[in-house]
Amino acid sequence: MHGVNVPLVIELTILVLAIFLGVEVISKVPTMLHTPLMSGTNAIHGIVVVGAILVAGRADADTLTLVVGFVAVALGTANVVGGFVVTDRMLEMFKPRAPRQGE
């Protein structure tokens, strides 16, 4: 994974563009959905589990790498799974008014 040297500048460009995109997309989320938004983004940063898997799965891993790596994998998985499940539970509750009512 360190064999390919992606230039730092490209990574920084991706970072900056992603930040602008994030602000753009998120400013359209209504206040009503801010708690699910926070919980949903919380699940998204659980993507660190990918990083944890990569470091814990090194072929030349010593004990420290294995122990710390697997703790990181467990934490990251809890973050991902818990985050998405909690967000789903919340969003499931948002229902429109029953059809009998008109505004």
Place this chain on the structure above:
Amino acid sequence: MSRTTTDLLYLVTIVTFILALRFLSSPKRARQGNLLGAAGMALAIGVTLAQPDLENFVPMLVAMAFGAVVGVVGARSVKMTAMPQMVALFNGVGGGAVALIALVEFHNLAPAGLVAEDAVAILLSALIGSVSFSGSLIAFAKLQELIGGRPIVYQGQQLVNAAVLVVALFLGGAIVAGAESDALVVGLILAALAFGVLFVLPIGGADMPVVISLLNAFTGLAASAAGFLLHNNVLIVAGALVGASGTLLTILMGRAMNRSLTNVLFGAFGAVTTAGSGGAGADGRSVRSTTAEDLAIMLGYARKVVFVPGYGLAVAQAQHDVRALAELLEAKGVSVLYGIHPVAGRMPGHMNVLLAEANVPYDQLKEMDEINPELPQTDVVVILGANDVVNPAARTDPSSPIYGMPIIDVDRAAAVVVVKRSMSPGFAGIDNPLFYDPKTSMLFADAKAALEQVAASLKTL
């Protein structure tokens, strides 16, 4: 699987994350979006596990199974009122994972010599990840009331915090300068953990939403830093999206309370303002109290009623009762809306979730800017467990600590009824002139009991 295929599949994950956030702009599609994001996440994890040089599968799957079980059980069992602390907890474990990744990477890369950008990435991942981890745990403990919600302050606090941060940065500097010992990263992580604790302790329970949102941004940035370390685009982009979202929400929350971030983080709000402007409370102004029966009559003959819920409503578990009352009123032809202040609850938008849980249709939930123009044509406003967010002093009294905070202008409605257990001031300890307004009546009762009585009387009308 080749590196190119891997990166292309990671790109698919990136797209699902962006769509997940886009779909959140309407409650109709939000749930689909979240499922799409989850599918993207599953894809990224699958792709990662399929890397040809990956070893140690069995313990890896055990660790994942363990994390998944903890995550599902936690997420399924949490009550909606306790949602903010659950989010804080999941946020913390994500930050912790990043700090540990930094430790392992340093341990494996340092002996061969670190390039500067990797060293900086390790420094940032370890620092931000650890602060996010310990800070989130303290936020969790405060919201869960394992420790007191009041700010914990002492002499020279800022100096101690600054000193701890300097130690962390010094160790980080040594890493960037090329020192190789694992003890450096461990020391950096410990110092950053201590900083996270010290930094959240002095912040009052009422400001925890801002803190959680900020720590959410931190974990996002830490994930981005880890992405630089591992040269992994999906981490960089996902982290940046979360960082942007957390920062934006933090700013919005601050604006809704009319306070700068610095003031929230370093102001120890609840501790200092209790004494402020308290003198006006006991000067013999009278309040008018009412009964559940009278309130039922007022509501039954109104054309338009607005409920303004605060966290007190959630504490009393009265969301279902307010919805039941609203349905009775609607059956009588009364129009019912809910006015929701952005900081009602323990998280931005928390009150919406709590009311949605009680099956209140989301189109009746109006944000502050939508409800304010409606209030002059409203016959009765019922305030349930809210206080500071309806305090007209924020508009009229420049000496009030909350002066300038945007509020729900309930005093512009024809009549106001405040359901409240006693005359005690709100979380921030600020006197509320609304209670002494001639068109306000107070119903001293527990919100749940009061709503049940009002509904019962309404049925007999």
